[in-house]
Amino acid sequence: MKIETAKVIVCSPGRNFVTLKIHTDQGVYGIGDATLNGREHAVVAYLEEHVIPCLIGMDPRRIEDIWQYLYRGAYWRRGPVTMRAIAAVDMALWDIKAKMAGMPLYDLLGGKSRDRVMVYGHANGSDIDETVEAVGHYIDMGYKAIRAQTGVPGIKDAYGVGRGKLYYEPADAALPSVTGWETRKALNYVPKMFEKLRATYGFDHHLLHDGHHRYTPQEAANLGKMLEPYQLFWLEDCTPAENQEAFKLVRQHTVTPLAVGEIFNTIWDAKDLIQNQLIDYIRCTIVGAGGITHMRRIADLAALYQVRTGSHGATDLSPVTMGCALHFDTWVPNFGIQEYMRHTEETDAVFPHDYRFEDGHLICGETPGHGVDIDEDLAAKYPYKPAYLPVARLEDGTMWNW
Numbered sequence: 001m002k003i004e005t006a007k008v009i010v011c012s013p014g015r016n017f018v019t020l021k022i023h024t025d026q027g028v029y030g031i032g033d034a035t036l037n038g039r040e041h042a043v044v045a046y047l048e049e050h051v052i053p054c055l056i057g058m059d060p061r062r063i064e065d066i067w068q069y070l071y072r073g074a075y076w077r078r079g080p081v082t083m084r085a086i087a088a089v090d091m092a093l094w095d096i097k098a099k100m101a102g103m104p105l106y107d108l109l110g111g112k113s114r115d116r117v118m119v120y121g122h123a124n125g126s127d128i129d130e131t132v133e134a135v136g137h138y139i140d141m142g143y144k145a146i147r148a149q150t151g152v153p154g155i156k157d158a159y160g161v162g163r164g165k166l167y168y169e170p171a172d173a174a175l176p177s178v179t180g181w182e183t184r185k186a187l188n189y190v191p192k193m194f195e196k197l198r199a200t201y202g203f204d205h206h207l208l209h210d211g212h213h214r215y216t217p218q219e220a221a222n223l224g225k226m227l228e229p230y231q232l233f234w235l236e237d238c239t240p241a242e243n244q245e246a247f248k249l250v251r252q253h254t255v256t257p258l259a260v261g262e263i264f265n266t267i268w269d270a271k272d273l274i275q276n277q278l279i280d281y282i283r284c285t286i287v288g289a290g291g292i293t294h295m296r297r298i299a300d301l302a303a304l305y306q307v308r309t310g311s312h313g314a315t316d317l318s319p320v321t322m323g324c325a326l327h328f329d330t331w332v333p334n335f336g337i338q339e340y341m342r343h344t345e346e347t348d349a350v351f352p353h354d355y356r357f358e359d360g361h362l363i364c365g366e367t368p369g370h371g372v373d374i375d376e377d378l379a380a381k382y383p384y385k386p387a388y389l390p391v392a393r394l395e396d397g398t399m400w401n402w
């Protein structure tokens with residue numbers, strides 16, 4: 001069996017997506033997600049110029065060997081561009097293998113460990129009252145777990161506050177928009193939001209919060225400690241994780257569960273955090289961390305240390321990643337939770353899929369493969385539009401972490 005052709009499809013049905021489609025000489029094709037929000041064309045070039053020419057003629061059944069070839073063979077290994085390109089190839093090859101086997105991907109991975117996958121949605125508002133109302137909207141939609149983010153008085157465009165009710169798209173401008181940040185103001189306001197949320201809705205629902213890399217380790221420890229009475233499911237990205245050691249300081253001061261990893265792209269980014277049990281959930285994604293092949297390694301390492309998966313699932317991860325993630329989540333023994341920021345109807349039309357939302361959970365389909373396809377004719381109607389993620393500056397103009 002041979003890879004006959006492969007092509008990259010770039011489209012923008014509501015937001016930009018990069019999709020790799022691999023055709024084999026047996027008439028079966030597979031697709032993979034290669035979207036890197038705000039840097040899409042870097043991955044397009046990597047795939048078209050440096051990966052696809054090597055793939056032609058390879059045996060698509062040799063998923064592991066192709067993964068090792070693309071990882072070790074690049075010499076310049078790791079990084080978000082390289083690993084997203086490898087992920088797209090990997091997803092497409094697993095899609096092909098499952099189609100050839102006539103089984104849904106979760107079956108090929110080892111079968112179901114659960115029938116459905118608990119997800120969390122994004123509730124946000126310009127202030128505490130608006131966010132409390134938004135959380136109520138998610139509870140009414142049946143969510144068991146809800147992330148809550150609020151605007152903060154005195155901070156321009158604080159992280160996580162969307163423009164619409166259900167959809168939130170941070171990549172909002174043809175050049176990076178400038179947002180503000182001031183940690184002290186956030187530390188004085190965020191705990192009040194969770195106090196109001198628990199007072200309003202009690203403790204029956206999981207509440208989550210994303211620190212989005214904004215705090216120093218000491219500030220993150222302070223926030224984690226202040227949130228303890230509200231029993232969060234997790235505090236995410238509480239401090240930048242390049243220095244994995246930093247989480248020791250946070251862990252010493254708080255029992256609020258910690259989650260990190262959406263910007264990680266290999267197991268090496270997470271190894272010390274997991275082995276030293278500095279986190280409770282690993283947020284790596286199939287598109288961000290080298291595909292299903294590498295995500296299995298990350299999940300298996302995490303399982304040794306009782307760390308559970310909590311994969312990133314923002315709108316900038318295409319339905320192809322969501323489809324693969326749901327099959328993975330249905331199989332993986334140490335599953336925690338799956339983020340699910342709903343895609344727009346335009347996006348869902350370009351990427352027909354068989355997963356469905358029900359009672360606060362997602363259920364993957366039974367179609368052979370990962371259950372997601374791309375309508376190329378419809379995709380062509382949505383040309384790429386440059387869109388950057390914002391940047392963040394402190395009040396004195398210092399560049400900060402968006």
Ligand SMILES: O=C(O)[C@@H](O)[C@@H](O)[C@H](O)[C@H](O)CO
Pocket residue numbers: 037170210212262312313314315316339389
């Ligand atoms: O946890 C999350 O969902 C966020 O961190 C993301 O929405 C993140 O801001 C975007 O994926 C960036 O493209």
Ligand SMILES: [Mg+2]
Pocket residue numbers: 210212236237262
């Ligand atoms: Mg996040």
